[in-house]
Amino acid sequence: MYMKKISYGRQYITDEDIEAVVKVLNSDYLTQGPKIPEFEDAFAKKVGAKHAIAVSNGTSALHISALSLGVKTGDNVIVTPMTFVASANCVRYCGGNVCFCDIDPDTFLIDINKLRQMITSKPKGYYKGVIFVDFAGYPVDSEAIRSICNDYGMWMIEDACHAPGAYFIDSKGNKQMAGNGVYSDLTVFSFHPVKHIATGEGGMITTNDDDLYYKLRCLRSHGICQDNNRLTRCPGNWYYEMQDLGFNYRITDIQCALGISQLKRLDWSLQRRQAIAAKYNEAFKNISQIKTPKVAKNVFHAYHLYVIQTEKRKELFDYMRSINIFVQVHYEPVHLMPYYKNLGNKEGDLPVAENYSKHCFSLPMYPTLTDEEQEYVIEKILEFVK
Ligand SMILES: Cc1ncc(COP(=O)(O)O)c(C=O)c1O
Structure with missing residues (x-):
């Protein structure tokens, strides 16, 4: 047995990262200081x-994001079921109804044809918006979704928590990077340690819309406005206004210093992930018991996850865990979580997502996975299936 635990994902912290964090710890600002706009600017760029x-x-x-787009009690919002629960929960926080749309069996992304059917079967205004996910790092064709949403006056939130650096080539031949704001109104990212960029906890929203940007900045910090041009009055420099009911959702300078340092390695990380995926693809290409992920030619996949499908999922899962390889399942579909079942969703509603979730299995995928470790993972899977 491999002595070291091999997990499905993990962070990579270098001496440079640590130095960047220590610098902030020795500075005047632990939070609300200069590292936050520096991280934002570097990420936007x-x-x-x-x-x-x-x-x-x-x-x-x-x-x-949901609040800034005006989600309120009773609003219907379409969400993919193949994601982490947070993608749907944000609608519920605002009192909206989550309407799930099934996934495509090849990409595991929201099925755009089914999405179109759902939207066109109701009058304009019935659905307010759609939240789709660049699942596993595979960027959704947001251009196609935009054309449907434009006709129905719907907004789009792209959950790109798995996909910084991913892109697709649109119908005009242009490279469309997840988060560039060309088709989606808002795009969200996460910096949880298993993601491409780790800040411990952390997130980012990108947009090209000035008003949404302003609203989001207020909502992040108690709904407080400090922008002189947007105050209702200005008696002096001490003055600030709470214009909306916001939160303390601020990130710290300590985390942003780590984020800035990690962002510099994003391209390297993506290349490593692509190489690891290519090696898995090659190893399993003639193995009928293992279905590997398919990627279209016009797509650059960010490979947050490398998901295979197998009939013997439970057996393989238990076996891999027993030999210290911490594979994971992404995901149980959100509509079958007890909370969402209590809201009226049930088994059989979304057959493609349900079938996928019974067979899916995420293999170790992170940039510091060594060749030796990956070969060991492959060898054990091949031994198991033969
Ligand atoms: C697709 C997706 N959306 C949202 C989130 C939530 O991000 P966080 O854990 O940073 O709150 C995650 C995190 O796992 C995710 O995978």
Whole structure:
């Protein structure tokens, strides 16, 4: 047995990262200081967006995204079921109804044809918006979703927590990076340690919309406005106004220093992830018991996860865990979580997502996974299936 535990994902912290954090600890600002706009600017530049707003985590990013777009009690919002629960919960925080749309069996992303059917079967205004996820790092064709949403006056939130650096080539031949704000109104990212960029906890929202940017900045910090141009009155420099009911969803300078340092390695991390995926693809290409993920030619996959599908999922899962390989299942579909079942969702509602979730299995995928470790993982899977 491999002595060291091999997990499905993990962070990579370098001496440079530690130095960057220590510098902030020795500085005047632990929070609300200069590292926050520095991280925001660097991140916006990386994904090609006009604005970026750094927040405490991906969940708070989703929550204030939904609020800034006006989600309120009774609003219907379409969400993919193949995601972490937070993508749907943000609608519930605002009192909205989550309407799930099934996934595509090849990409595991929201099924755009089913999405179109859902939207066009109701009058304009019935659905307010859609939250779709660049699941596992596979970027959704947001151009296609935009064309449907435009006709129905719907907004779009892209949950790119798995996909910083991912892109697809649109119908005009342009590279569209997740988070560049060209098609999606808002895009959210998470910096949880298993993600591409780790800040402990942390999140980011990107947008090209000036008004949404302003609203999000207020909602992140108690709904307080300090922008002179937007105050209702200005008796002096001490003055600030609470204009909306916001939260303390701020990130710290300590976390942002780590984020800035980690962002510099994003391209390297993506290349490593691509190489690891290519090696898994090659190893399993003739193994009928293992279905590997398919990726279209016009897509750059960020490979947060490398998901295989197998009939003997439980047996393989238990076996891998017993030999210290901490594989994981992504995900049980959100609509079958007891909370969402209590709201009226049931088994059989979304057959593709349900079938996928019975067979899916995430293999170790992180940039510091060594060749030796990956070969060991492959060898054990091949031994098991033969
Ligand atoms: C797709 C997706 N959305 C949202 C989140 C929530 O992010 P966070 O854990 O930073 O709150 C996650 C985190 O696991 C995620 O995977």
